[in-house]
Amino acid sequence: MHFDLADLRLFIHVAEGPSLTQGARRAHLSLAAASTRIKTLETQLEARLLYRNSRGVELTPAGIRLLEHARAVMRQVDFLKSEFSDGGAGSTGHIRIYANTTAVTEFMPEILARFLADRPGVTVDLQEKLTRDIIRGVMDGSTDLGITAGPIVAPGLQRLHFSTDRLALAVPVGHPLAGRRQVTLDDTLQFPHVSLHEGSTMLNFLREQVENRGTTLALRIQVSGFEAVCRMVEAGVGIGVLPESAARRHQRTMRLxxxxxxxxxxxxxxxxxxxxxxxxxxxxxxxxxAVRSHAATRAGSR
Known part of the structure; x- marks a missing residue:
């Protein structure tokens, strides 16, 4: 049985699309050519790989198995290319990263800016995902690297610890909680909160903790990043739970x-x-x- 690497890459694009049209576009093929290649794969495997519907495509059980194998094959092909590239190991390739809100907005942009400046042949796809989607993505091979914070259950995966942070409460100057040495989450629930956008790992995590107490989070406003959270807190709109490292950084320029x-x-x-x-x-x-080195440098400076 012979497999064309281009067909396997096309199948991955279609599965992740998830539509034949989007997959064909990413593979730089016409829709007719992409459809023919997928049918050829199905003929070779003697199995149906996709169900088509009005929203795109859905993988059959055989398609799910092929996707896992195809990703593994293409990872090894990229590995081979990077090992024998003219620029040396690590100078070329594509990296997909699924990460939590803090990583995407706080420290990965700084790390990637330096990393990519030194490696013009490397491209990166950084996506913000919920913790469960990060774990699933690494497990099924849809991402090369996952970045998480807090306790997780990830059987079969390697966990590479690189730093420790803690969540803190940011409040306006003069707020009733401002004079406290420490507070519990329950102490904060009587006040309106400023939070990150829907779908962010931070908001989802905070909601879980609040719902475990049998209540709901009083959201006053949702914004797109930790700087915006701190600006709203400074203006007296509400209080906000965020990583202490981010809060300290913004405290240098804001009254918090x-x-x-x-x-x-x-x-x-x-x-x-x-x-x-x-x-x-x-x-x-x-x-x-690079991530480990950045974390070690930051820890040393503190």
Whole structure:
């Protein structure tokens, strides 16, 4: 049985689209050519791979199995290319990263700016995802690297710890909670909160903690980043729970008070998740080293 690598890559594009039209566009093929290639794959495997519907395509059980194998094959092809590229190991390749809100908005942009400046042949796709989607993405091979914070269950994956942060409460100067040394989440629930946007890992995590107490979070406004949260808090719109590192950074330019959150879940261990570090392309392993180095430098400066 012979497989064309271009067909496998096309199948991955279609599955992730998830539509034949989007997959064909990403593979730079006409819709007719893409459809023919998928049918050829189905003939070779003697199995139907896709169900088509009005919203795009849905993978059959055989399609799900092929997607896992196709991703593994293409990862090894990229590994081979990076190992034998003219620029040396780690100088070329494409890296997909699923990460939580803090990573996407706070420290990964700074790390990636330096990393990519030194490697013009490397491209990166950084996506904000919920923790469960990060874990699933690494497990099924849809992403090379996952970045999470807090306790997780990820059987079969390697967890590469790189730093520790904690959640804190930002309040306006003069707020009733501003004079406290520490507060619990319950202490904050009588006040309106400023939060990140819907779908952010931070908001989802905070809602889980509040719902565990049998109540709901009083949201006054939702914004797109931690800087915007701090600006709203400074203006007296509400209070906000955010990583202490982000709160301290914005406190340098804003009138904020930061109060310790006395909760066991407030301390957040940050991990990188991979299936098997040694099996990753050199460019991904180089990025793992860059994240660790950045974290160690920050810890040393503190």
């Amino acid at each position: 008070e930061i109060v310790t959150l006395d909760e066991p879940w407030a301390i957040r261990e940050r991990d990188m998740l991979v299936r098997k570090l040694e099996a990753l392309p050199a460019c991904v392993r180089a990025l793992v080293d």
